[in-house]
Amino acid sequence: MKTKFSLVAVGALVLAAVPMLAHHSFSAEYDQSKPLTLKGKFTKLDWVNPHSWVHFDVVGPDGKVTNWAAETPPPNGLYRNGWRKDMFKEGEEIEVTGVAAKDGTAHMWSNGVTILSTGVKFTMGSRPPNEGPSDAKGK
Numbered sequence: 001m002k003t004k005f006s007l008v009a010v011g012a013l014v015l016a017a018v019p020m021l022a023h024h025s026f027s028a029e030y031d032q033s034k035p036l037t038l039k040g041k042f043t044k045l046d047w048v049n050p051h052s053w054v055h056f057d058v059v060g061p062d063g064k065v066t067n068w069a070a071e072t073p074p075p076n077g078l079y080r081n082g083w084r085k086d087m088f089k090e091g092e093e094i095e096v097t098g099v100a101a102k103d104g105t106a107h108m109w110s111n112g113v114t115i116l117s118t119g120v121k122f123t124m125g126s127r128p129p130n131e132g133p134s135d136a137k138g139k
Contacts, residue, residue, distance in 0.1 A: 030109045034100035038068060038108075039116070042088040049074045054113055056094055058106075070096045070110035073124055083122055093117060 040058035054070040072078060075085075088094065098110040112123040 026109070029101060029103075030099045031102045032099050035097070036100050036108050037095060037097045039093065039095045040068065042090060042092045042094050043067060044090070045085060045088055047075050047078075047085045052078055054088070054094075054096060054110060056096060066106050068096070069107040070098060070113070071107065072110050077124070081122070081124060087122070088113075088115070 038056070038058050040056040043055045043057055046053040046055070052072045052075055054072060055067060056070070057065050057067050059065050093116040095114040095116055096108070096110050097112045097114075098108045101107045101109075110124075112121055114121040
């Protein structure tokens with residue numbers, strides 16, 4: 001009985017540690033020395049944990065369309081900074097700034113998205129203009 005309990009306890013500890021092992025460091029995946037600014041047409045927003053994703057089509061110099069994925073903070077962090085699930089419309093022209101993935105694939109870390117038709121910029125650390133209180137007191 002004691003052996004069974006020990007096995008269950010060890011199993012529980014291993015399972016509890018798995019999510020921590022799955023999380024990666026920023027510098028393991030992204031190269032801060034490779035800033036990117038890309039323009040394209042919005043295709044979808046994955047409003048999911050642990051990180052949300054902005055997907056958009058970029059037309060290259062050769063005319064080839066590549067669907068890019070820009071990783072962002074989780075929904076709760078985006079929401080606090082003025083983002084909403086339905087704020088971008090499919091086909092809308094956007095500009096995404098951030099840094100490139102180290103593996104050279106069409107994904108990046110985003111630190112801001114601008115809706116080109118309106119010029120409204122959504123960042124990871126500040127509210128867009130006229131989108132609610134700018135400080136904790138609501139002033």
